[in-house]
Amino acid sequence: MSEISERLGRALLETVERDDPEPFIEAVRELEPDPEELERFLEALKIQREKGRVSEETVRVVEEVVEKAGGRRERGELPETDPLAEYAGVDRVLGTIMTGKEADVLLAEKRGRKVALKVYRAFTGREEKREERAYRTEDGEVVRRVERGDAALREFSRLKRAYEAGVRVPEPYDARPGVIVMEYIPGEPLYRAPDLEDPEAVLDDLVRQVERLAVKAELVHGDLSAFNVLVSDDEVPYIIDLSEAKGVKEPGAMELLRRDVENLVDFFNRKYDVSRDVDEVVERVRERVYGDR
Numbered sequence: 001m002s003e004i005s006e007r008l009g010r011a012l013l014e015t016v017e018r019d020d021p022e023p024f025i026e027a028v029r030e031l032e033p034d035p036e037e038l039e040r041f042l043e044a045l046k047i048q049r050e051k052g053r054v055s056e057e058t059v060r061v062v063e064e065v066v067e068k069a070g071g072r073r074e075r076g077e078l079p080e081t082d083p084l085a086e087y088a089g090v091d092r093v094l095g096t097i098m099t100g101k102e103a104d105v106l107l108a109e110k111r112g113r114k115v116a117l118k119v120y121r122a123f124t125g126r127e128e129k130r131e132e133r134a135y136r137t138e139d140g141e142v143v144r145r146v147e148r149g150d151a152a153l154r155e156f157s158r159l160k161r162a163y164e165a166g167v168r169v170p171e172p173y174d175a176r177p178g179v180i181v182m183e184y185i186p187g188e189p190l191y192r193a194p195d196l197e198d199p200e201a202v203l204d205d206l207v208r209q210v211e212r213l214a215v216k217a218e219l220v221h222g223d224l225s226a227f228n229v230l231v232s233d234d235e236v237p238y239i240i241d242l243s244e245a246k247g248v249k250e251p252g253a254m255e256l257l258r259r260d261v262e263n264l265v266d267f268f269n270r271k272y273d274v275s276r277d278v279d280e281v282v283e284r285v286r287e288r289v290y291g292d293r
């Protein structure tokens, strides 16, 4: 017998003992059993009535409750439980924002507030992505280490590091293996956002964000382009998608930084005829990261 049946059974016994419908009604409210299951218990209650162990009145009240619960379910009014929403700890999933390379991004609602869910598609609950990373130790030696762990949890912790360093990224709320819950940014990715009123200001802002990410959060984005910048409706740029981010002192990080800045500057150059000196940005970061040596 299932746990629900067992608990309903106990509630029914109590209802009979006290000749009071309340324990059974309470259990129905809490357990939301299937209509068929409810019918079975109603039949059992009626048998008790025939034996004179419970009053007509109690049975009538229970009958009413069972009828209502069954009817509500047939009309689809009982809340359907969505396993993804439940897993992610949100109230409900409202729709799909975008299906990306490795992940789907969904719009959801949590306590009356819109949130974005990034759901890694490959996630099955078991696999762990292994990733080899190289680190430079204090005395310049390069060590290699295999990083284990879930891609979503890793991106979440980088997002948190960036957010706490004051970089404009969506606020990270929560994560579990395979899923990130974060602030929803209404707007469009830069590559297809409507023409900017002040492209110079947006580019300068983005360069400042990239510098802060490197110096304060000690991260290089590694996949920055007009695809991974969201421009809000009031023209404020947010950096997203830290799935490829690397430590600022890892070998090759400065080259990644150069490529990130170049991608942005090229985009602004092509679309808005605005330019910035990429070398200058990279040198400024290098000095602040490694000190003048």
Ligand SMILES: Nc1ncnc2c1ncn2[C@@H]1O[C@H](COP(=O)(O)OP(=O)(O)OP(=O)(O)O)[C@@H](O)[C@H]1O
Pocket: 097, 098, 099, 100, 101, 102, 103, 104, 105, 116, 118, 170, 182, 183, 184, 185, 186, 189, 227, 228, 230, 240, 241, 242, 243
């Ligand atoms: N916080 C957010 N608020 C609103 N929209 C978002 C948010 N995060 C992502 N999006 C939308 O989802 C799209 C894909 O997101 P993202 O770049 O993080 O995933 P991805 O490219 O699939 O990631 P990956 O590079 O790991 O495969 C974005 O271009 C953007 O349109």
Ligand SMILES: [Mg+2]
Pocket: 100, 227, 228, 241
């Ligand atoms: Mg992306």
